[in-house]
Structure formats: structure tokens, C-alpha cells
Amino acid sequence: MPVTREVRARSIALVKLEGAEAGDLQLAAARAVRAHGGGGTLAWALDETLPIATYRQVSAVVEGAVLGGYDPGRWKSSAPRPGVDRFVVCGADQDEERLRGLAKHAELTARWTNVARELVDGPPNFVTPAGLAERAASLPGVSVEVIDPAAAGLRALAAVGGASAQAPKLIVLRYEPAGAPERPLLAFVGKAVTFDAGGYFLKAQSDIVRQKGDMAGGAAVLGALGAIAELELPLTVIGVIPACENMVGADAIRPTDVVTTAAGLTVEVTNPDAEGRLILADALWYARRKGATHVIDLATLTGAMRAGMGDLYGGVFSNDKSWSDAVVAAGNAVGDLAWAWPLHPRYRRLLESRVADLRNTSGRPYGYPITAAAFLEHFAGEGPWAHVDMLGPALLDDDRGDALGAGASGYGVRMLVEITSRMAAALRRGAHEAARQAGARSMQSFNRKQESDDD
Structure with missing residues (x-):
């Protein structure tokens, strides 16, 4: 007007x-x-x-x-x-400096969320594994290493990407600020299948047209590392992005092939279209090998998650309730909505194989997101780990009536930034409390010394 x-x-x-x-x-x-x-x-x-x-x-x-x-x-x-x-x-009118800081944080986090959205919306002939690695290399304040999976013994990742003209890559990002403590060391692992045809279990036409978005977990990790570095949060964080295409070809995984993972476990591939958990297995092993104490993986892993939760919530599975609660709380606080799912040990029996250590799918018509998480748990290592199945909210078919509209949402960036910010704040509070207690002990010692001198 x-x-x-x-x-x-x-x-x-x-x-x-x-x-x-x-x-x-x-x-x-x-x-x-x-x-x-x-x-x-x-x-x-x-x-x-x-x-x-x-x-x-x-x-x-x-x-x-x-x-x-x-x-x-x-x-x-x-x-x-x-x-x-x-x-x-x-x-x-009041507390302008604090509000300015909050505005800066909101702008920065949203801007890096948009970076992830741009990658997910990008066409797969441009956002290839090499294209994703190139974008990662441009992040300020982050060191990047691009690894050949075959040469590094990441055989599951190499096998999944073997049928594509685009070579698979493991993209490792590291943010290590000066003065950061050795522990905790956060690791974010993001599935990045830059196009998923389904392999020999070729996807239907209605589904295959959405498969450029199967790298949304990797995009979220990239965006989060960029934001964390710009915020200069005082924690060491690594991002591990297994990037590949899952295509049909002479070198594609055949149903019932057995693949050896980097962890040494063998997997009977009963479904070549359940490839995400295979590449995450190698990436999770790699993250623990690099000393990660706390791990979160994000993946557009199961269509059943979208069927059950719609396009609003991601499902969270974990081997540690406190870590699960922290991840869920961080996501819900910033708009990357999350809901905790069960991960009972008995689900593991559904993945037993007669010919290998385990198989990549259960073959049952139920419990898909849970058995996928149960598979990943074999490779999660010691220490807190959480798996976020984000297939529903990663790429939106419709406008949900929020600020994002249809298309890529950048789900996961704000969640990862928030959990890192909360851990950094907790460390600062702990350091202040330790300093206060040390100061109190020093004063008590000083007072005792004075009393002794007076005597």
C-alpha cells in the first residue's frame, strides 16, 4: 500500500x-x-x-x-x-548488542541452509561426486581431503559407485580451531548418492525423478561445517561425506553379491537399492578411525520413514538415549523437527545371513527404517552415535506453509549447528565452573598458608 x-x-x-x-x-x-x-x-x-x-x-x-x-x-x-x-x-530499543548477535547467528545459519538447498536442488549432471567435492573445497576455514575409496580400502563405497562414469569419492572436511580441546571430537556423516537409479532394482519412474535429492545428508553436513567454521565455534568437527552414484551397468552390484566393508564385516546385498547403508557403513568406520567421540549421520535412507512421518519430521535412532535426546532437542529447537525411534537389539536378527556376516535388508515387509538403523549400528563403533533418517523433509513436493516452500529444505544444517553450539556452550560452562572451583581451592590454600604464617 x-x-x-x-x-x-x-x-x-x-x-x-x-x-x-x-x-x-x-x-x-x-x-x-x-x-x-x-x-x-x-x-x-x-x-x-x-x-x-x-x-x-x-x-x-x-x-x-x-x-x-x-x-x-x-x-x-x-x-x-x-x-x-x-x-x-x-x-x-533494549539490549541491542545481544539482539544484533542473534540476528547475525540467524542470518548465517539460514544462509548456509540455503547452500545445502542449492546443492539438493541442483541437477545431478552438475552436482556429481566431483562437483560436491569441488564445492566442499571452497569452504573458508575448513580443510578438505578427497579420498579414492578403492585405494583407501573403502570397498563398500567403491562397490556401490563402481557402475557409474562418475567416480565415487570420500569427502572429508575438518574444522579444527586453535585451542579446541581434544575431546569431544564431533563427526557428522552425510549420505551423498548424487543420483540413485536403484541399481539392478531400478526405481519406478515416479520415484526416480526425485533421486537427485539422495545426497541431502551430505549437503547438510557441508552446509553445517561452513556455518560452524564461520561462527568460530570452539570445537573440533569433522564431516565425512561418502559420495557416489548408484547406477545400472556391467560393474553394478548384483543382488546376492557379497561386499566386504572397511570394518571387515561382509554383507550379502539382498537389495542393491539399499545402497545408502553400505556407503554409510564405510563412512562411519572412517569417522571413528579418525577419533570421533560423538557421531551423527544424516541420510535420506528409507521411503518408509516418509510414509510414516510425512514431510515434516526426521526419525532419530541411537545407541545412547542421552545423545538421542540431545539431537532431537536441538533439531526441534531450530525447526529441523525430529522424533526418536526405537532400536531394540532384537531387530538385528532380521539381518542375519546364511552366507555373510549380515545382509543389507531384512526381506520382511515391515520395520524398514528400524532395520536400516540396526544395520548401521554394526558400524557405529564405541561411543554415542545417532542416525537421522531425513527422507521425508529433505526434498519437499509441496509447500508445507512455512518459510521454505516446495523443493529442497536444507534439513539438517540448523540441527547440526545447534547441537555443536550447545556442546560448545556446555564446555564453556564446565571450564568456568572448573576455574571457579580451582580459584576457591587456591583461596582456601592461601588462607591456610596465612593462618600457618600467623602461628
Whole structure:
């Protein structure tokens, strides 16, 4: 709507709020950015009448504005529509420095979420294993190593990618800030099948057209490492991304082939379209070999997860309840919604094989996400591990009515950044408490010395 001269703005946008939650503000900001276009500045006035704390309003509208400004059309031949040049939040009269820090954190995390979205939306003839490695190499503050799986003994990853003209790769990212403690060492493992034809279990037409998104876990790990490095969080974090294509060809895995994993366990491949767990097996082993104390893997692993949970939640499986609770809480706090699933030891019997140490699928028409997680648990090693099956929310067929719209969501980036931020904060609190206790002990020692001298 046009305005008079009393207001220094060309127009005012009235944006409907669907409710009075932070997510509703995030959606409203995204809608405002999409509607604005044409460059220039968009100013957002905070509303003190809303039952939402000012700091939550700031985080929500900044994140919504950045997510709403994402444009998936970079592959179009026409020039992209100009977006908003500046997004300004107005009306924060108190604690401005803290609010500025929150706005920066929200902008940064949303921006790296958009990096993951761009990778998942990208066509598979561009976002190949080599293309993903090239994008990883451009991350500031992160060292990157690209490993040939065959040469490194990662035989499951090499076998899955063996039928493709695009060579498989293990992409290892490492963020190691100065002064970071040796422990904990976080490892994020992301499945990156840059195109999944299903191998000899060729996917149906309705499903195969979505398979460029089968690398969303790897994209999330890449985006999270970029954000963590830019935030300069004081923890060592490694990202392990097994990247390949799962194609049909003379060198493709045949049903009932036996593959030896990097961990030494042999796997009877009863389903070549259950390839994600094979490449994750090698990647999880590699992460533990590099000293990881806490591990999270993210994967678009089972269609049954999407069938059961829809496009909103990822399912979390873990060998450690405290770690599972921490991952779920971190995801839910930032919008990467997650729900804990069971992982009872008895599910392992469904993966027993007569000819190998285990098989990659149960062959039963039930429990698909759980038996997939049970398979991965064989390779998770000692220490806390969580598996996030994110097939539902990774690539959205429909607009869910939030700031993301249809297409790639960048699921997992915000979750991983949040869990790292929480662990870093816990370490800082522990260091402060240890220093306080040490100071108290020193003062007690000093007082005793003084009393002794007085005697």
C-alpha cells in the first residue's frame, strides 16, 4: 500500500500472521521478502503486542527473510529476479548488542541452509561426486581431503559407485580451531548418492525423478561445517561425506553379491537399492578411525520413514538415549523437527545371513527404517552415535506453509549447528565452573598458608 510523506518509505506491506508463534513470524518474513523483489531495502517493524519475546522475534524474522530469499532458478537462462538488497529490523530499543548477535547467528545459519538447498536442488549432471567435492573445497576455514575409496580400502563405497562414469569419492572436511580441546571430537556423516537409479532394482519412474535429492545428508553436513567454521565455534568437527552414484551397468552390484566393508564385516546385498547403508557403513568406520567421540549421520535412507512421518519430521535412532535426546532437542529447537525411534537389539536378527556376516535388508515387509538403523549400528563403533533418517523433509513436493516452500529444505544444517553450539556452550560452562572451583581451592590454600604464617 502507498504511504504519505510522513513515512520515509515507498510502500508498506501488510503481512498476515497465521498465528502467534515464532514460526508464523518466520513465514511472514519469508512472504514479505518474496513479495518485495526489485532490490532495495525491506524494513521489518517488531511488534511489542505479540506474545513473543523480542529476541525470538528477531531470530525468526531474520531467518525467515534469508530462507524466503532463496531462489532455486539458477539454472534458468533468464536473469534472476532481483531480491532484497537489505533487510533491516526496527524497533529493538533494549539490549541491542545481544539482539544484533542473534540476528547475525540467524542470518548465517539460514544462509548456509540455503547452500545445502542449492546443492539438493541442483541437477545431478552438475552436482556429481566431483562437483560436491569441488564445492566442499571452497569452504573458508575448513580443510578438505578427497579420498579414492578403492585405494583407501573403502570397498563398500567403491562397490556401490563402481557402475557409474562418475567416480565415487570420500569427502572429508575438518574444522579444527586453535585451542579446541581434544575431546569431544564431533563427526557428522552425510549420505551423498548424487543420483540413485536403484541399481539392478531400478526405481519406478515416479520415484526416480526425485533421486537427485539422495545426497541431502551430505549437503547438510557441508552446509553445517561452513556455518560452524564461520561462527568460530570452539570445537573440533569433522564431516565425512561418502559420495557416489548408484547406477545400472556391467560393474553394478548384483543382488546376492557379497561386499566386504572397511570394518571387515561382509554383507550379502539382498537389495542393491539399499545402497545408502553400505556407503554409510564405510563412512562411519572412517569417522571413528579418525577419533570421533560423538557421531551423527544424516541420510535420506528409507521411503518408509516418509510414509510414516510425512514431510515434516526426521526419525532419530541411537545407541545412547542421552545423545538421542540431545539431537532431537536441538533439531526441534531450530525447526529441523525430529522424533526418536526405537532400536531394540532384537531387530538385528532380521539381518542375519546364511552366507555373510549380515545382509543389507531384512526381506520382511515391515520395520524398514528400524532395520536400516540396526544395520548401521554394526558400524557405529564405541561411543554415542545417532542416525537421522531425513527422507521425508529433505526434498519437499509441496509447500508445507512455512518459510521454505516446495523443493529442497536444507534439513539438517540448523540441527547440526545447534547441537555443536550447545556442546560448545556446555564446555564453556564446565571450564568456568572448573576455574571457579580451582580459584576457591587456591583461596582456601592461601588462607591456610596465612593462618600457618600467623602461628
